[in-house]
Amino acid sequence: MGTLASLHTEVVRVAVSEELAYWTVLAGPTLRVIDDIDGHLRHLRFGRAYAEGTTKTYAGHLGRLHSWSDKRGLSRSEAAHQLATYVMQLRTSVRESSGRGYGRPPQDSTLVPILAAVHGFYLYLADLGLVEHDVLAALFTTVPSPSGGRGVVLQPRIRVDGRPSHASAKPPAATRTEFASVLRAADTARDRCMVAIMACCALRVGQLVSLMREDVHLVPPGVTVPGCTYRHGPHLHLRKRGGHPKGAANKNRDTVIVPAPSPVEMLYADWMRERVSIPHAAASPWAFVTFPGPTGDPGGDALSARRVQDLIADLAARAGLRHLHPHMFRHLVGETAADLDVARDVLQSLFGHRDINSQDVYRTVAESKVVVAATSIADHLFGTP
Template sequence: MENRQLRLRPFLVRMPSGDRYWTVLNEDELVPVAEVDEFLRHVRFGRDQAETTTATYAGAMKLFLTWCAHSGRDWRECAGRLGSFMLWLRHARLDGGTVVAGPGCRPVRGPRRVNTVLAAVREFLKHQVAVGNAPTAVLGMLYDVADDRGLPVEVRGEAVRPGYYARARHRAAVPDEPVDRASDEEVLALLRACRTARDRLIVLLMARAGLRRGEAAGLRREDIHFLVDARHLGCAVPGSHLHVVRRDNGSGAWAKSRRSRAVPVDFLLVQAFDQYAVERAGCAEAVLGDVVLVNLARPPVGAPMKPGAVNELLVRLSERAGLERVVHPHALRHAFATNVVEAGGAIDEVQQLLGHASVISTQVYLHPSPQRLRAAVERVGSLIEEVRR
């Protein structure tokens, strides 16, 4: 690690079983970095995380190990110097094996990207402590112990005494920005720009059911229960709904949560699926496939759609609709969650619909819109009028 010109790159490993994960390759020796490779295999197969998670972690580890080599330190010595690593991350640009940085240069990574890299590094260092490759003192360099008295009541529960949790010591301050949600007008514009039933179904799966792009691309026919009574299928969930199930689809589509969930759907989504089923039946290559969303025009025709294709579709639809910005998949999911909240949905309902393991993740959707704030003030005014009467 002491070579200042250490050349590393993320590398996709294809196992004989067909499973895949990303690692970090030392290009000078053409071998994976041993500790990182073991960690990423653990993430992929031991923790049952998505292939895309290992890709994100591999990119982060490349940056971390490059900084370690550039500073002339072994990675075991760097847990207490993550503040310096954060500064380096903001300003260092990698040009091949050379680090280009200097005083006064513009930041090349924003706070969200810095935090993503730091999260991966913390997971790596925690794992090395667990397997005995790093001293336990490293954990004290990574985390402070904090209590939950500052957390919302919904998160703390009914416990009288405060609970304690580990809080990351190093974290870049992220500007408090409004929730990036698609407006109803943008959703309608995207739907009008769709030229196929499949494209309309994709938009509605995210905007009306709150699915992530990987969850939508990973749907199989067995997950679709668009019937009044699905008990003959062995399903006790009433009404039309779909199931989000975590499985490896081979296309990179992956449900983030390990817990399966059932999501109720409305008539618009059922109708869109019926129209797509007719369209899909006209593709001979897709007839026998089990994955719902498949390629109908681009090669390989009939193959399952990849999650990245959903982003590409929304770019085209946003341009075709004449929108001022590109609506990303997560903005549609935010739109669904915000609409549920503004229609009176409770936080536990939103949490279940979105598949969040913790209610903390759901809190971001509870920021009231200006319309909700205006309505709240007007409701107070109406109560005053009632009192005057």
């Protein structure tokens, strides 16, 4: 197995205003903007209203495709005809950056978003007439519309199955023991507070790092904050907004209010006391910021989602656990809610889902509880009336 060799590329953030930004790709010895990729990413962000973080992810995928094709002297059309070769290269290239999968080839679930970015890019090029007509035929085939109508839809010729490959076919969740171990392994008030919020409030990592201090209302029941009518005690406002310097985003379409249980309230107070010692932190609007760095960085900057992902992985390793990532705490909330018989509409509100069925991927009942239910039913059926 080798690594995917590439020319030098960089993914950079382009701020259009305080609230709007997108990510693009620079490449080559002079780090020039790759015009067609840049146009596609601008179209996604401002033409189709994709999240800023999505353009960052797509920029990384398309930057690697550009490096691969440029190294081989391939035009966009020629690269499309050799997409199977590119996918084979991806499958046999080990991950060199830290995190889950380090030193191993990617799983199919990793290849799914890569192919989605590539296929979307070529559809954009074809729509503008920037590639030959035979490119779409090389990448896509037509199949009957799944809605049963008379129309047809494009289906990629190269596809992978990104569903879980483990026997249970269930997304992995952290256990309560793992949550407690990670919490104990954290040696700063900030890290303990972030772990607690992700677990107790079911926050996605993007919601956590894009949380602002003004979004945290730790007030007693019956007390309101100016501009907020919520009267049920400490809570967080998860607002959809742009402008995060590291491209983090809240996926919710609307503002979601999440209760903050007392452990979160106490740990956040500890973090506020710790935060006072960080230079420049007082001027930052973000709820969680960086610590001073070993190279003299004063700290106080916004955290990136990747930094939190690495932090959770490091804490899990320190505690002697398997690799953990932040979203596994959200799955833990779903499993715990199922064990406690939390109503589906209540969990829908906690998770901020528009569709009540969206929670199903998180909500898994413990096998031991299924055994208890089966025994209870049998006792009812065979017991004395």
